[in-house]
Amino acid sequence: MRRRNRRLFFVFTAIVLVLLVILFALRWKNKSGSGEGMPGAVKGASGPESGNAADGDSGEEDDGLAPREMVTFDEGQMHRGDLVLVSSSHAYDFEANAATIGLVNIREAQNFTYQVGKPEFEIAQRVMPHLDELVAACDAAVGTKMTGVASAYRSMEYQQEVWKEMEDLYGQEYAEKYVAAPGYSEHHTGLAVDMSIFYEDGSEGTFSESENAYWMNENSYHYGFIRRYAEDKVGITGISNEAWHFRYVGVPHATFMKEKNLCLEEYIDLLRTNTTAENPLVITCDTGTFEVYFTAEESIEKPAGEYAVSGNNVDGYIITVEQ
Numbered sequence: 151m152r153r154r155n156r157r158l159f160f161v162f163t164a165i166v167l168v169l170l171v172i173l174f175a176l177r178w179k180n181k182s183g184s185g186e187g188m189p190g191a192v193k194g195a196s197g198p199e200s201g202n203a204a205d206g207d208s209g210e211e212d213d214g215l216a217p218r219e220m221v222t223f224d225e226g227q228m229h230r231g232d233l234v235l236v237s238s239s240h241a242y243d244f245e246a247n248a249a250t251i252g253l254v255n256i257r258e259a260q261n262f263t264y265q266v267g268k269p270e271f272e273i274a275q276r277v278m279p280h281l282d283e284l285v286a287a288c289d290a291a292v293g294t295k296m297t298g299v300a301s302a303y304r305s306m307e308y309q310q311e312v313w314k315e316m317e318d319l320y321g322q323e324y325a326e327k328y329v330a331a332p333g334y335s336e337h338h339t340g341l342a343v344d345m346s347i348f349y350e351d352g353s354e355g356t357f358s359e360s361e362n363a364y365w366m367n368e369n370s371y372h373y374g375f376i377r378r379y380a381e382d383k384v385g386i387t388g389i390s391n392e393a394w395h396f397r398y399v400g401v402p403h404a405t406f407m408k409e410k411n412l413c414l415e416e417y418i419d420l421l422r423t424n425t426t427a428e429n430p431l432v433i434t435c436d437t438g439t440f441e442v443y444f445t446a447e448e449s450i451e452k453p454a455g456e457y458a459v460s461g462n463n464v465d466g467y468i469i470t471v472e473q
Contacts, residue, residue: 218451218452219451220449220450221451221453222449223448223459223467225246226247227459227461227467228461228462228463228464228466228467229243229247229461230243230461231458231461232398232400232403232460233399233414233418233461233462233468234460234461234462235463235464236330236338236339237330237334238330238331238388240334240464241333241334242333242338244338252275253275253340254273254274254278255271256272256278256302259278260278260281262286264285264289264295264298264299265296265298265299265348267298271299272303272340273303273341273343274340277340277398280373280375281299281373281398284366284370284373284375284396285297285298285299287373288362288365291369292361292362294347296347296348296349296362297362298345298347298348299343299344299346300344300345300346300354300394301337301343301344302340302343302344303338303339306333309330309331309333309337309338312329313331313332316328316329327389327390336395341397342395342397342398343395343396344392344396345363345395345396346394347362357393357394358393363394366396367393370396370404371401371407371408372436374400374403374404375398375399375404376397376403376404376407376408376413377393377395378395378396378413378414382411383413386413386415386416387413387415400470401435402437402440405435406442418462418464421442421443421462422444422462425444426443427443427445427450427451427453429443430443430471439473440471441470441473442468443468443469444462444466444469445469446465447467450467450469453471454471455471455472456471457469457471
């Protein structure tokens with residue numbers, strides 16, 4: 151009886167073990183078939199990690215690259231900035247610049263006292279610190295305190311007065327040669343100044359032949375200014391030699407133009423025909439190293455690092471990226 155019971159016990163135990171093995175095998179098969187817990191397994195598109203339109207995921211396989219951040223220019227951007235070309239062929243866009251020109255009174259904003267031809271003269275606020283530095287450096291270099299501003303920002307109405315005065319005094323041919331037509335003057339930008347020398351009584355001297363004029367011609371680029379109308383560029387600018395007219399464009403651009411003897415028209419053409427985001431112009435100057443390039447696109451990939459955008463007032467945008 152005992153042997154029979156023992157035999158039944160072994161049989162029963164064997165059956166239980168077989169059943170447990172079968173159940174375990176079935177469970178493992180189901181688990182492995184689902185892909186869960188297997189190295190390299192990928193969940194289906196209907197799983198909890200599938201993308202959706204709200205997340206900006208296209209549902210395509212992730213290439214590991216972050217989405218590109220884009221910069222889109224507004225309608226007026228092509229017509230404003232430190233590098234806009236204003237000439238007899240390219241009018242200044244007053245409307246595009248109305249909200250950004252930011253004029254300040256020179257006498258009220260200057261950080262030390264120097265002569266200004268008229269108390270109402272204004273300049274773009276962003277240029278004011280650079281003008282102060284330019285005047286101070288010139289006076290220090292020549293050993294006098296006679297450097298001053300003979301003309302600055304001009305409204306359309308003011309430019310019309312200047313044109314009429316020159317035409318009445320010297321005739322239409324002279325006015326066309328030396329004075330920009332109303333609407334086509336760099337003085338509209340708030341970025342241009344006519345420099346002069348002033349004596350203690352406030353009267354003006356002859357700037358063109360002065361030591362001040364020579365120094366500024368050679369050194370104004372350190373402060374972001376170019377001599378806009380040079381004698382050897384008359385055929386390009388359409389304006390006769392003006393030793394007194396200086397235009398702010400920013401230190402890197404002024405530096406390159408000075409080094410290569412380019413006027414603004416030539417510089418804009420060079421950027422347009424020779425540079426892209428992939429092939430920028432590299433400029434090293436007093437304030438650092440910059441990459442500069444032209445684009446005609448209205449939307450670009452956001453540059454890495456600090457950057458500035460200026461329209462050229464012709465056909466596109468100039469991007470300046472600090473390295």
